[in-house]
Amino acid sequence: MTERRGILASYDYLDSAVEAIEALRQAGFKRKEIRAFAPVPEHQLEHAMGYRQSPVRVFAFTGALTGTATGFALAMFTSMDWPLVTGGKPIVSIPAFVVIGFELTILFGALATVLGFFINAGLPKWKSRVIYDPEFSSGRFGVYVSASQDRLERAREILVAQEPAEVREDSEGWGHA
């Protein structure tokens, strides 16, 4: 693998960042080589990056189904473990157990969703090697490109064409690109 280097451009305007990403993508830069920063979730940026469905939904669905099964299993097997009739009801009283099944569906589904978010978003990541501009949580949009030395010059041209407020070099590149 050739040595990689990085370049970060901070923009004051959303459309500058979006157009820079679109131009980069057209110039043949892969999604993994580009990273966008934004203070808000921005559909236009996501669209430019070419995202499809997030796999978080698989986590949510699996978690919810696991919860349903766990809830019913818990209520049914513990009731059969000590079969004591209360209120003249059957030992396995399905309508009563729907509540337990429902609550655990929500609980497991919600926790699995958060887990799915952490795994897919790569969090927690306290030691980030990507260079960063504190303005990204305030008002600026950023585009970071990591590529080999020769292609980086092309990236710099594209980024500068959109009049960034600031451009910074990252000599270490970005380890996991």
Add this chain to the structure above:
Amino acid sequence: MATVTSEQERGALTHPDVQSFSQVNRDILKVLSRPGRGWWALFLAATAGMVVFFGAWGYLVARGMGVAGLNNPVGWGALITTFVFWVGIAHSGTLISAILFLFRAPWRQSIYRAAEAMTVFAVMTAGLFPLIHLGRVWHGYWLIPYPNERFLWPNFRSPLLWDVFAVTTYFTVSAVFFYLGTIPDVAAARDQAKGLRRKLYELVSLGWRGTDREWHHFGKAYVFLAAFATPLVLSVHSVVSWDFAMSIVPGWHATIFAPYFVAGAIFSGVAMVITLAVPMRKLFKLEAYLTVRHFDAMAKLLILTSLIVLYAYLTEFFMAWYSGEEVERSSFWNRVFGPYWWATWTMLVCNGLVPVLLWFRRVRRSIPALFVISIFINIGMWFERFVIIVTSLSHEYIPFAFGMYRPTWVEMAIVLGSFGWFFFWFLIFTRVLPPVAIAELKEVLPAPFRRGAEKEAAA
């Protein structure tokens, strides 16, 4: 005025005094700097309330449940009333953060963080009350199904156990939902902070950088959590209502209870949001973020829910009369004209009559008026639960077994002290986490465009 077309334009109308993204960070994060005298005064009052709370609870534990006014026939009193009250308060936070999110209500952004924090702390408060009511609080873990040497399991056919599952799930999910939403804002606080504060914020923000990948999955996770929280919030107060409705006590055994309790919960919760938002707005100078429009929208929610609650009251009375059931009729007659008439009339006036004022636009747009009305509703909703629980139990089937209940000073100290415990946490929240959702607020502001608005229309 031009017709409102996009969500962003709507936002520009909701916050006319907020000019730019960076202004949001400046204004909101300023709240986290040194607290003023007003905050300290409130904090000391809350801490004093918390001392009363734990003192009275300690006394109750040391002396036993005999110091509470509970006896036959009224075995549930002020403590259970307050449990239902706080669970109800919690509900509007989830309504604003999850249900209004799914409905894309444009006014929720500036209020939802505070409302969600209120949810978490209200459930934390509510959850203590069944434990206090246990008396021997150290046996509280018996509520949880765990393998033990006697192979005993809790009774899953009991609504009380459903409640354990509903409330613990609600607490976990709302705490997680709250935390997830704060991550980008904690990162914003981190980017401004220095020293130890910065390290702590970095830890809590999990190293959030606002990258495309983070936002992409964040957005999806948020939608799913909202979709999970929405049926959850409706289920929690339904399950709480079944604690009563599943029994055969006259005044409790009604199918209307679940929707009636859910509407009441949202009613009381929105009132509490107003009670909290008014001083917060003043203390932290958030006038540009919590505008009159937001209060107007919440007041309309109060009108809707107060009408549902009033309708439920009237339906209950009608059904008691129409059923022809002697015991049922007697129970409801006793509510209005019996020894607890004052509690019932407080409830009817505060929840049915006072909110009629909100039909007037002038009242909805007057913040002092809303604050006063919200306090009336808080009181009224506490009394609603008191009426449901105490009057029903005091007047069941056999006249021989009728009886009165009066809360003792210990119970009332715990009930009032619980506000100290709640406000203690809420006040700390306003100082350590951005009390207005920074990132979500920006979503409704116009994004900065270099090439004007024509590009936005095309996108």
